[in-house]
Amino acid sequence: MYRAALRNDWNTTITDIFKKDPDNIPLYLTTRISDNHDMALHIAVAADSAVFVQELVNKMEKKDLAMQNRDGCTPFFIAAASGRVELVKPMFGKNTELPSIHGHEGKLPIHIAAKGGHKEMVTYLYGVTKDKLTEDDLIKLAPDLIARADLFDVALNLLNEYPSLATVNLHYRTPMMFWSNMVEETTLDILARTPMMSRDSAYQIQQGILKRCFNLC
CATH class of the missing domain: 1.25.40.20 (Ankyrin repeat-containing domain)
Known part of the structure; x- marks a missing residue:
C-alpha cells in the first residue's frame, strides 16, 4: 500500500x-x-x-x-x-x-x-x-492574508465581511533569521511592512485595504 x-x-x-x-x-x-x-x-x-x-x-x-x-x-x-x-x-x-x-x-x-x-x-x-470560522479562527487567518501581496484581494474580502478585524490586535509570528516571535499587531501594522509584488495589480488592492482600515479606525 x-x-x-x-x-x-x-x-x-x-x-x-x-x-x-x-x-x-x-x-x-x-x-x-x-x-x-x-x-x-x-x-x-x-x-x-x-x-x-x-x-x-x-x-x-x-x-x-x-x-x-x-x-x-x-x-x-x-x-x-x-x-x-x-x-x-x-x-x-x-x-x-x-x-x-x-x-x-x-x-x-x-x-x-x-x-x-x-x-x-x-x-x-x-x-x-x-x-x-470562529472569531479566533479569523484573527489567526487575517495576518497571513495581509502579509502576502498575492492574497490582498482575499484579505480585502475578509475585512469587508468582518470589519472588526481592522482594529483588533492580530497574533502574528514575525519571520526572523533563526527564530520567530509571536507579537500582536493591527492590520495596518502588518500591511505597512508588506512588500509589493506587482504595482499594477497588488497596489490597487493594497490601497483598498488601507482605505477600508482608515474608514473603520
Whole structure:
C-alpha cells in the first residue's frame, strides 16, 4: 500500500490486492502504514497521487477521512498545505467537516494554506468554511492574508465581511533569521511592512485595504 501510494499505482497493485483479499479491504484502507501513523490516504496526498487519492476516497467511510496521523494532521490538512485543490475536493465531497478539523499546531486547513500562499486553495476553503470560522479562527487567518501581496484581494474580502478585524490586535509570528516571535499587531501594522509584488495589480488592492482600515479606525 505504501509503495503503491507513492507511485500512484492503483490499477495494478491495489486492484490485485483487493481481489485476492476482499474481506479485509476496510483494514487496508485505514491501517497505519508509516512511523508517523499515516494511512494510505496520507501518503497518497503527500505524494500528489491524484488517482490513488480519488480511488481511496471512493472506498473509504466518511469517518475514516477524518483520521489524524501522529502530527494531528488529516489527509485533507496535508492536501491544503500542498495547495492542490483537486486533492481536497473529493475528500470534501464525502465529508464536509474536514475543513473544520484542526491539525498541526492547532491550525485549520485554511490557515496552513494561507501560510503557504496558496491563493486558489485559500479561496476555495474560505468559500466552503466562512460560515463556520470562529472569531479566533479569523484573527489567526487575517495576518497571513495581509502579509502576502498575492492574497490582498482575499484579505480585502475578509475585512469587508468582518470589519472588526481592522482594529483588533492580530497574533502574528514575525519571520526572523533563526527564530520567530509571536507579537500582536493591527492590520495596518502588518500591511505597512508588506512588500509589493506587482504595482499594477497588488497596489490597487493594497490601497483598498488601507482605505477600508482608515474608514473603520
